[in-house]
Amino acid sequence: MIETKGLRKSFRSRQGRSKKAVDAVRGVDLVVAQGEIFGFLGPNGAGKTTTLRMLATLIEPDGGEANLAGADLRTNPGEVRRRIGYVAQGGSTWDESTAREELVLHARMYGIGKAEARQRAERALEAFQLTEYADRKCKTYSGGQRRRVDIALGIIHDPKIVFLDEPTTGLDPQSRAHMWDEIRRLRAEGMTVFITTHYLDEADALCDRIAIMDHGEIVAEGTPAELKREISGDVVLVTVEGSAQDAAKVLETEPYVTRLETSDESGLRLYVNDGARDMPQILRALDTAGFALSSIELHRPSLDDVFLTKTGRSLRES
């Protein structure tokens, strides 16, 4: 659905007297399949928004190619515009207009006729639970309501792909969860959703696949589970009643345990590939050898661990 090759962009920035070219995006290769939620994860300034703006025809790439829903970005941006929707980070509604007016106008900007535009606006208002506020001015809306209008605007023309730039930034936890549901609903309708985020939990919970971006480059790509597995597998923490040394002897020989440490008198750290699959086997092995457990815990590596491994620093710090 989306395919990019070597997408590049640099900006001239002024530093004192000298002008300097800053490479915001340095060669992005991506393939996004139809009907998936694809996430762009990275710290602020990593080049996520610049990439998105290039794909949405808002800025021209310095180099590289992209194909969106069958339309070529360089040679046919007009067709790309018809096939995609874009929701900017900072919002897109005018204070003095109502949601209904904005939706009708936006639909009509895509060349949709008046009657059809009104119907679409009505449907969008219902789908995003905005009917109640539809004829109030946008300046009276809450942050969450305004965000929902933004997204309704972005998909009013039934695009094949929708780009959402940091769709949940600045929302309270409840609105955020609500927004996740909305985004999943778009996927259920067959849309390909491309989001940027700097929230780890969001990328993890919402996205089918993610690309981690840092300093204008993609440093890792895959499903959240794949990426995390790539790091180190899972860690199972076991505390036994009795000697950890003795329990270690039992588990050392199990084939799925890649590494084993005793942490104190009764605690064990087991490194395994897939904790969910291996935990029952651990329990069985210990049970057979006559050990009673006081606790067992599964630790999965987070996306932050992935980011740390790939870039040498934590996403939370950058």
Add this chain to the structure above:
Amino acid sequence: MKFARDTWLIFQRQFLLLVRQPVWLFVGIFQPVMYLLLFAPLLKPALQASSNAEAYRIFVPGLLVLLAIFGGLFQGFGLIAELRAGVIERSRVTPVSRLALLLGRSLRDVVSLIAQAIIITLLALAFGLTVFIGDLLLAYLLLALIALMTSALSYGIALVVKSEDALAPLMNTIAQPVLLLSGILLPLSFAPGWLQGIADWNPFSWAVDGARALFAGDLGNDAVWQGLSVMAVITTLAVTWAAREFARSVR
């Protein structure tokens, strides 16, 4: 066809938002009325005009050109607010015509200027101005061209500078010499030769001369077609440039 439809779409939207804020009408009428009431009475003796009607015939066209210039030049502020709200970016991801994004807005400004001009003309008529309807309509055409040009320029500059803090002094700097060198408040026929020489290079002084000839009922005067042509050429350039700014990347 698509272009005309898009322009109409943007125009409608902008016009609706304008009508919803009736303050502009009050502000837009109040100032010129003050000029008519408080400044015009000085003119008859100052211009050594034989009657009030003659003084108004010189002053009113100048006042209308002044309104067209200033009304247009300060439209950019609204656009900066729209940029900030994300409305422009939202429009730019749609296939809507870029020229329509500009023209729909500028035509709204032209319409509101002409509405202002009509009200002022009616007031001036009540004070004793006389003018032929045909000449008046041609003068309005000239005003429409000026408003279209200055508002397009203002939008284009707003898209380049993107900040009110830069736009305000810039517009004032443009407006002041234009105003002084156009003979708007007093005819430049009073000016010393060197000043007239400089004023010849100010396109708006051509417009003011044309408007005055029309208000004087002197349709055959060269100033009329010269004023209209000069304005038409510069307006075309301004609109072309500003539409290209709308099409270019805006960050």
